[in-house]
Amino acid sequence: MLKRLPLSQRREAFTALSQKWYKRKAISRMRRTAREFSEVEGPAADDLIAMRNASRKYNFRYWLARRGPARPQPLPDTGRYLSYEPWPGGHNNIRMSLEMAAALAFALNRTLVWSPQRMMYLRGKGGLGQYFDIADLRAGVPIISYDKFAEKLGLQSGKPFNDIRQKSNVHVVDKEQWSGRIASGVVICVPRCPRLSDGSSSFAAFQKYRGTLHEVDTASSPYETAHVLHFGPVLLGNFYNFIWAPPRRAPQIKRFVRDHIHFRELAFERAERIIAALGGHFAFSCMHVRRNDFQFKEMWLSAEQITANSAKVFEPKEQLYIATDERSDSKSAGRPNFDPDLLRVNDHSWFAPLSAVYRTRFLGDFAGELSDTLHSLLGCIEQLVCSRSRVFVGTYKSTFTSYIHRLRGYMRDVDQKQFLYTHARYPEDYTDDKGGVGLARKGPTWSAIGGGQPFWGREFLEAWEETEVSMW
Structure with missing residues (x-):
């Protein structure tokens, strides 16, 4: 029946059907979860369903209310991988590492290697799966477990990624490759950073944004050609400062993070x-x-x-x-x-x-x-x-x-x-920018703190603005 409609109406109908599908899926998950908790102390099963149905008029589960059509099933392995060692800090610093790695894997069409369990500062030993919805992340970017990845590359058991630097066709990114910087001082351009010769309107904005950043083009570089792109413990910062993409692509990357990296x-x-x-x-x-x-x-x-x-x-x-x-x-x-x-x-x-x-x-x-x-x-x-x-x-x-x-x-x-x-x-x-922290500013990142240097210690409006685009 949809084939009889004009293309624009078909898209609208598909969006409506997808939203209904996600609503049914969410309600089913609510009821299943309520049954799981019906025998423990806390709200009864019916109360849990009522609470979540009542909260649906709010935007608490923001990714369900705004996602629209998306791929509900895990994505297939791309055969090219991006692995990383999380920042050796607290939970939210480790979250930043995940966001940066996953966003770059999404932008470069690579399979993300899921970081194995490790000692986490102030948290004990554990993995990110105890905090984040891995099933939803798999629907946004392909993921391979560390064990399967290690088997493919023939890595030794024991300390994760211990001998990955000795493997061929693996491009390792450490501070040495970034002139001694961590990710908050680097901009990865997908596919390349704007140039004056481009004649593009984004060049002037990029010049304000880049400040003293170390620039990396991904086109025709190991970021594009290597079988495995591996990051050492350098990923700390906001993912949207770390990755520069064309105006149409950048909102898709932000939307991917918004819709697929969220708590359990x-x-x-x-x-x-x-x-x-x-x-x-x-x-x-x-x-x-x-x-x-x-x-x-x-x-x-x-x-x-x-x-x-x-x-x-x-x-x-x-x-x-x-x-x-x-x-x-x-x-x-x-x-x-x-x-x-x-x-x-x-x-x-x-x-x-x-x-x-x-x-x-x-x-x-x-x-x-x-x-x-x-x-x-x-x-x-x-x-x-x-x-x-x-x-x-x-x-x-x-x-x-x-x-x-x-x-x-x-x-x-x-x-x-x-x-x-x-x-x-x-x-x-x-009322002004005392101390350079940009308390009064509501502009984009490069005007928020001055100097064009992105900062890991706060968020910016860019994180959630301009995300209302189709990912696919």
């Missing part, structure tokens, strides 16, 4: 429990206070200063959920973020100035809602909770904060998308 459904379900306990979507505000092992000590403000800086952001006596690694008692000060005892930490005396003004809530207040939760997911859950707050204030230079900003940018029903930070007084410090 389990994290969304647990976050919904906390959101419901807080009164529902946008019935509370949120603050992220990063301290503990945070290396940027200039961001270690007193609770009194944070309270003063944000006094005109929040409403008096409103609920304020505080996501934090601050440990007010000495016994819990050194606990890593995956420690199960974090749900029993109830000494938050450090936040007394904030608690005197607002109805503060912390992760430990929801131990009942999270009693059956993987503790490695607690950070992801808090990020999702903060993504649904009325107003969010974060910690500058924290990638935990920056990803919350990105999530709020992805969600259409979030009104407050301004980048607010604990170290800046509102609204005085948001």
